[in-house]
Amino acid sequence: MVVSKRPEAIAFTLLFVRRFMTIRLGFLASFCLIIVSFFLPLVAAIPTAAAAQAPEEWPMNFALVRSGNCKEICVQWISAEGKITADTPKRFKELLKSLKGQKLSVVFQSRGGDVDAALSVGRMIRAAGLETAVGRTQLNDCPMMVPRCAEKIVRDGWSEGEVRAGAAYCFSACPFVLAGGRVRAAATNAYIGLHQITNGPNRQDTGRRNLDEISTKADPALKRRLSIYLDEMGVSSDDVFAMMGLATPEGLYYVQSAEALKSGVITKVFSYADEPGDVVRGTGLKTATPSPVDSDSSLDLKKPDYMCHIVNQAYVNTRKTAIYRETVNFVEPSGLRLLVEGLRTASGAFEKWGSQSKWARGTAPHAVEGYPRFTSCTYVDGGEGPHFRAYWHNRYPSQTASADVWLTPDIQRLSKVVRRFPTDDIRYPSKTLLATMDYDVARAVAPSVEDLVQ
Structure with a gap:
């Protein structure tokens, strides 16, 4: 047995020290004593470690x-x-x-x-x-x-x-x-x-x-x-x-x-x-609004907190959904104005911009792995479904906006996202965008040949 070797190991070590101490080399003897004092506890601990279960x-x-x-x-x-x-x-x-x-x-x-x-x-x-x-x-x-x-x-x-x-x-x-x-x-x-x-x-x-x-x-x-x-x-x-x-x-x-x-x-x-x-929602939910986005759009990319993990995962799940419809509108004083409508179907992805009457084949949007789309997330309420306030980020081109994000009731996918861009962002004439997702497969069917741009 391993345990029976412990006294022999200790005795051998002590004998080793004693033999060297008979040599009248004070420095070497002291050095050996230091080494022995360090290793004796390890020798005693070996059987215990070996006996431990993984x-x-x-x-x-x-x-x-x-x-x-x-x-x-x-x-x-x-x-x-x-x-x-x-x-x-x-x-x-x-x-x-x-x-x-x-x-x-x-x-x-x-x-x-x-x-x-x-x-x-x-x-x-x-x-x-x-x-x-x-x-x-x-x-x-x-x-x-x-x-x-x-x-x-x-x-x-x-x-x-x-x-x-x-x-x-x-x-x-x-x-x-x-x-x-x-x-x-x-x-x-x-x-x-x-x-x-x-x-x-x-x-x-x-x-x-x-x-x-x-x-x-x-x-x-x-x-x-x-x-x-x-x-x-x-x-x-x-x-x-x-x-x-x-x-x-x-x-x-x-x-x-x-x-x-x-x-x-x-x-x-x-x-x-x-x-x-x-996922469990409690009753002591904090309500807060992030500070307005700086005019120079120079917000640092903050580390996502726990609630941002939930929001970002819902975003990833949305982009991995095989069939859904997404509509993006400008929010203007007079109402909503269509920017783009997208379809992701079993037959591929399609998009229709602005006032176009026909659909064109497009590329399905995808989530960039490891890139936090949303940061600084705060839970607001569950009136229209789980609602968060956060910052939205885009890598290419570089953009940042404050956002309100609503998730589906099961907190698995995005339902609605409102983005508010800073005034110096010249990419959009209107600074507020509303994106809504529809997961009803009956409303996410591929357009007919007649409705496609030839």
Whole structure:
């Protein structure tokens, strides 16, 4: 055992020092004593460090986590990380009881574990009507190597942290518990891994299983239980078993987003920066108006605060929407005057400027990744939907405007944006623009050939 070597290691070190001290070199002896005094604690600590489990091997535990100021607006979720064990269903049942009917998304990161326990938790999630996602939780003030450290998990209360969909993982039995969600989501660069449930022989030359012998030592009872469960959850058991069969004997098959969507393992795809969880609006919302935009348009690009993350994500989601209609008008004393109307359809993008009577093919607008379109955001009210005041920025050409932004009721996309440009911005004769978005697919159809510019 490693522990039994500790006294020997210490004795050897002391013997080493004693041997050198017999040499009448005072400086060298003092130097050795300093070195020994530094390394003895490390020698004593080695067995403890070696015995510690990696965080991913800890039994799965659940934590209520939030990000942001929930008196105004924040994201809340149930963080579920660690190894699924026979005790996991009991822990989850206790958590559900403490929620008293509150519905929060369950965000998983796990290498798997007990299959029967995973099926039990998945059924509890479905019965409670909860959503699930693959995501990694980083609690505030936890070390980098242990981002969800136990000492920062608040018992019977809310822990503080952040959650990210990108680079999270869900392996082995974890996809089965993920399947319990009414809505199931993962990022394009998250990792969902399945492995074989049979013990067929390996091919010695490649290390891969002979696909003709994949069922030679299968567990029929387990396969039957999985098939029943997956069918209950609306997941294709045939697709899942086929993907399992593609795994190497000792490895995993990593499910691609298209495969996960087709099979029903997930029903929604996140971008890398998306935050799984539920947006909650509080009752103590601040109301404020940003200072007017300086006449020289020289505002610094401020770091987006938390509410700006919500607004910017809604902007990105809007630009990624496949079908919608956008109308931009000048706001003038006499009323609205059309600047441009845009269509994004299954047949491509179209635009119609000013008084033009026909549509022209155009380029669909897109969000610049990593560029904060809105900064200095303040929540105003929810009268016409979630309403924020902020600063709007454009990179090329460089522009800045004060803005009022309304989001859709689910806070996922833009509904309406009013931009007020400084008086020295000569690009627009009218300094106020109103953009409205219409997501009704019936009103976002491609124009006929007769209505297109030839």
